[in-house]
Amino acid sequence: MATNLKTILLVDDNQLFLKMLSQAFKKSGIKCITAESGRHALEILSTTIPDAILSDYEMPDMNGMEFRQQLMDNSSFKDIPFVFLTYIIDNDLMLKGFDLEAVDYVIKDTPVNVIVSKLNNLIYTVQKQQELSKSEIKKAAEALNVKSIPTKSPDIKGFDVDFWHRPYQDIPGGDFIDFIQANERYTFIVLGDIMGKKWMAWFFTFSYLSYIRSAIRFCILNQDYSVGSILQKVNDVICLDDLLKDILSSLSLLMIDNETKAISYAGAGDLPLLYYQAKTSQLKQINGDGLLLGLFAGSVYTEQIITLADSDQLFVFTDGMIDFSDAGGNKSDYNSFSKKIENTLADNNSFDEIKKELFEPLLAVQVDDCSIINIRKTI
Amino acid sequence: MIKIVKDTTDHLLIEIEVSEANLGNSDLFKSQVVQLLDRHKKTVIIDFSKVEYIDSSFLGALVAILKHAMTIKQDIILVSLKKDVHDLLKLIRLDKVFKIYPSYNEAI
Numbered sequence: 001m002a003t004n005l006k007t008i009l010l011v012d013d014n015q016l017f018l019k020m021l022s023q024a025f026k027k028s029g030i031k032c033i034t035a036e037s038g039r040h041a042l043e044i045l046s047t048t049i050p051d052a053i054l055s056d057y058e059m060p061d062m063n064g065m066e067f068r069q070q071l072m073d074n075s076s077f078k079d080i081p082f083v084f085l086t087y088i089i090d091n092d093l094m095l096k097g098f099d100l101e102a103v104d105y106v107i108k109d110t111p112v113n114v115i116v117s118k119l120n121n122l123i124y125t126v127q128k129q130q131e132l133s134k135s136e137i138k139k140a141a142e143a144l145n146v147k148s149i150p151t152k153s154p155d156i157k158g159f160d161v162d163f164w165h166r167p168y169q170d171i172p173g174g175d176f177i178d179f180i181q182a183n184e185r186y187t188f189i190v191l192g193d194i195m196g197k198k199w200m201a202w203f204f205t206f207s208y209l210s211y212i213r214s215a216i217r218f219c220i221l222n223q224d225y226s227v228g229s230i231l232q233k234v235n236d237v238i239c240l241d242d243l244l245k246d247i248l249s250s251l252s253l254l255m256i257d258n259e260t261k262a263i264s265y266a267g268a269g270d271l272p273l274l275y276y277q278a279k280t281s282q283l284k285q286i287n288g289d290g291l292l293l294g295l296f297a298g299s300v301y302t303e304q305i306i307t308l309a310d311s312d313q314l315f316v317f318t319d320g321m322i323d324f325s326d327a328g329g330n331k332s333d334y335n336s337f338s339k340k341i342e343n344t345l346a347d348n349n350s351f352d353e354i355k356k357e358l359f360e361p362l363l364a365v366q367v368d369d370c371s372i373i374n375i376r377k378t379i
Numbered sequence: 380m381i382k383i384v385k386d387t388t389d390h391l392l393i394e395i396e397v398s399e400a401n402l403g404n405s406d407l408f409k410s411q412v413v414q415l416l417d418r419h420k421k422t423v424i425i426d427f428s429k430v431e432y433i434d435s436s437f438l439g440a441l442v443a444i445l446k447h448a449m450t451i452k453q454d455i456i457l458v459s460l461k462k463d464v465h466d467l468l469k470l471i472r473l474d475k476v477f478k479i480y481p482s483y484n485e486a487i
Contacts, residue, residue, distance in 0.1 A: 046380040046381075046396070046407065047380060047396060047397050047404070049403055049404075074407075074410075075406065075410070076404075076406050076407040076410075174435070193435065195435040195436060195438055195439030195442075196402065196435065196436045196439055246439070246442075246443040246446070247439075248439050248442055250471060269471045269472055269473070270471070271470055271471065272470065288472075289472070290472070291472055291475065291476060292442070292471070292472075292473075295442060295446075295476065319435055319467075319471075323434070328431075329398065329399055329431060329432055330399055330401070330431075330432040330434070331431075331432055331463065332432065332433075332463055332466075332467045333463070334466070334467075334470055367434070368434065368435065
């Protein structure tokens with residue numbers, strides 16, 4: 001049976017029937033929202049998406065079939081499992097309903113506990129099917145060996161570079177990380193976040209990564225080692241790609257010069273980096289100035305040079321690190337995350353210790369993919 | 380998801396009716412506002428006073444709406460943002476992209 005608390009939307013103009021059925025569902029652990037008409041149900045759907053809809057066929061103004069047609073016309077509602085509730089046993093009507101992808105019919109004379117079991121089974125089956133699909137996609141992705149997160153950190157003389165990444169609900173999402181060692185002198189560090197979540201965002205990470213990797217390679221071939229110029233090229237190409245229309249991404253691009261030990265940085269709609277100065281134990285923000293990739297062609301991305309003294313650190317992260325859920329709902333709080341980092345650095349914690357003490361506990365309140373890269377200048 | 384509060388000769392004022400603007404409602408929001416833009420062909424002012432939290436999926440939808448508005452030579456204006464929501468927009472420089480006002484009266 002369904003394990004988590006599931007929600008069902010009951011639509012019927014008979015208030016008594018609504019009350020009786022909703023009580024039976026509640027008793028079996030299913031949350032019920034009731035609507036007395038198709039129009040009322042559409043209003044509810046504009047703020048709440050249930051796990052299934054059980055709707056009467058015969059209703060004034062908008063009958064069940066018309067209500068179902070309206071749902072089918074809306075991409076946000078058409079995939080919610082839908083079951084008709086009716087007194088009428090009419091084969092033509094039932095066929096019409098099945099043409100509108102209704103999952104099943106339930107005759108109103110059916111004992112209430114049987115109706116509840118039927119819906120409970122339906123929600124459970126849909127949930128199982130979704131889990132199976134996710135697992136198939138995961139297997140396919142693993143077989144293709146496509147990765148948007150590297151398996152290990154790069155070795156760069158004079159620096160310790162490490163990262164921590166956790167996908168939301170264990171489903172690959174829109175965050176991507178890459179370390180590109182162009183030659184012995186230059187290493188590029190890439191952290192991006194496709195706006196959106198889960199599979200849809202994940203699929204686009206590869207298009208973005210391909211463009212970013214290509215732009216870096218072309219710039220190296222032309223001996224153009226400007227991260228600002230690379231971001232401009234990536235953005236202009238993405239804005240021309242019709243397949244990426246409306247797919248936006250933040251990006252922090254850094255390049256470590258192993259000879260001068262300088263780090264150049266340019267950002268596209270990314271959160272400010274955190275720079276920890278070991279000598280003063282102070283944490284400062286470093287703000288990029290560029291807009292999200294894919295927003296407007298011709299956008300300018302200014303490059304900044306960051307010079308770390310021994311033991312200084314940089315933290316580069318995506319918005320999942322500052323988002324969390326509490327009793328009051330979901331929240332974003334950059335300043336509170338920054339304060340937590342500052343406190344843990346004051347205790348001289350290593351990145352491994354910070355992962356354990358600060359990041360791992362975040363998973364309990366996580367609402368998005370979490371990614372953070374740490375760059376530490378070694379002595 | 381959204382409610383039309385005012386329809387004047389040069390703009391529509393709409394209100395977002397949810398407190399969490401996220402992946403679960405971003406597609407619906409986008410399609411509803413795009414429909415309004417296409418039908419009314421005027422500036423859409425979006426009242427955020429009920430929105431306590433906004434995620435990146437919803438921000439993506441908001442930007443897609445702005446891009447659509449620009450292609451039909453219309454505008455999107457955001458008003459009455461809660462501090463946390465406004466701070467997030469500023470952090471990722473979306474305040475440079477959208478016209479943002481503290482209230483509807485200051486926007487018109």
